[in-house]
Amino acid sequence: MxxxxxxxxxxxxxxxxxxxxxxxxxxxxxxxxxxxxxxxxxxxxxxxxxxxxxxxxxxxxxxxxxxxxxxxxxxxxxxxxxxxxxxxxxxxxxxxxxxxxxxxxxxxxxxxxxxxxxxYGKQDRVQTIGPLRIDAAARRVTWQGRQVRLSPREYQLLNLLAADPGRVFPRAQLEQQLGGAAQAGGGVMDVHLANLRAKLRAAGAVRALRTVRGVGYALHVTSGDPLGRAGVFSGG
Structure with missing residues (x-):
C-alpha cells in the first residue's frame, strides 16, 4: 500500500x-x-x-x-x-x-x-478555493492553472490559511503552528508572509493574502468581504 x-x-x-x-x-x-x-x-x-x-x-x-x-x-x-x-x-x-x-x-x-x-483518496486531497487549487498529495499549488512554487514553510503557511478561507488567523497562532519560524524570531515570519504574498501576486492572486490591521492574516480569494466589514483589510 x-x-x-x-x-x-x-x-x-x-x-x-x-x-x-x-x-x-x-x-x-x-x-x-x-x-x-x-x-x-x-x-x-x-x-x-x-x-x-x-x-x-x-x-x-x-x-x-x-x-x-x-x-x-x-x-x-x-x-x-x-x-x-x-x-x-x-x-x-x-x-x-x-x-x-x-x-x-x-x-x-x-x-x-x-x-x-x-x-481521503487523491481526488479528495485536492482543495479548490475559487481559482486557487492546492493538491496535498502532489504538494502543488496553482492559481487559475498557473503553478505557484512555494518553499515548504510558505506551503505550510498557505495550508494554515486555506483551512478556513476568510477567517482571520492571529499572528501568534500562525507562529505557533509554524513552529521553527516562531523560534527563529518574528523577522523570519515576516519573510515567509512577504514571500508568500509576492508569489501569489506574481501568479495573478493580487489580493489573496490579506492583512487585518492589529489582528492577523486571512486568505481571501472569493468576491466580497468575508467578514462583512468594509475597509478592514490592508496590505493585500
Whole structure:
C-alpha cells in the first residue's frame, strides 16, 4: 500500500501491537509518544493518516486532533479507552474522522483505516478555493492553472490559511503552528508572509493574502468581504 501512518501513543505495549499490525499490512509507521512530538511529525512528515491516543502525557488528545484538522489535510482516527457517547460526539465535532474504543481488534483497526484511505483518496486531497487549487498529495499549488512554487514553510503557511478561507488567523497562532519560524524570531515570519504574498501576486492572486490591521492574516480569494466589514483589510 506504500502509505504512512503516524501513531501518537505513549503506551509502549499498545504501540508495539499497532506497529506490528500495520507493518504486517504493508504500511509504514511513524511513532510519537507525546502530543507535541506527534504534531511536529504530522507537520513535517505529512503522513497519510494519524492514529491518536487521547490519554497523552503532555497534551489532551482532543487538542492534538483539533490542531491537526485545523491546519492539515489528513484523516485522524482516535483511540480511546473511554466508551462515553458524549466524548465520542465531541471528538467528531472537532474533526476526528473516526474513533475506536480500546481494547480493539487489529483487523477492525485496519478496516477502519482502509475506509479513511478511500475517503481521503487523491481526488479528495485536492482543495479548490475559487481559482486557487492546492493538491496535498502532489504538494502543488496553482492559481487559475498557473503553478505557484512555494518553499515548504510558505506551503505550510498557505495550508494554515486555506483551512478556513476568510477567517482571520492571529499572528501568534500562525507562529505557533509554524513552529521553527516562531523560534527563529518574528523577522523570519515576516519573510515567509512577504514571500508568500509576492508569489501569489506574481501568479495573478493580487489580493489573496490579506492583512487585518492589529489582528492577523486571512486568505481571501472569493468576491466580497468575508467578514462583512468594509475597509478592514490592508496590505493585500
Amino acid at each position: 506504500n502509505k504512512t501512518i503516524l501513531v501518537i501513543e505513549d503506551n509502549p505495549d499498545i504501540m508495539a501491537v499497532v506497529t506490528y499490525a500495520l507493518n504486517d499490512a504493508g504500511l509504514n509507521v511513524l511513532s510519537a509518544p507525546t502530543g507535541a512530538s506527534g504534531l511536529t511529525q504530522a507537520r513535517d512528515r505529512h503522513p497519510d493518516l494519524v492514529l491518536l491516543d487521547l490519554g497523552l502525557p503532555d497534551l489532551d488528545g482532543s487538542e492534538v486532533a483539533r490542531r491537526i484538522k485545523r491546519s492539515m489535510v489528513m484523516p485522524v482516527i482516535v483511540l480511546t479507552a473511554l466508551d462515553d457517547v458524549s466524548r465520542k460526539v465531541n471528538l467528531l465535532e472537532i474533526g476526528a474522522d473516526d474513533y475506536l474504543t480500546k481494547p480493539f481488534d487489529p483487523d477492525e483497526l485496519l478496516a477502519r483505516i482502509n475506509v479513511q484511505f478511500r475517503r
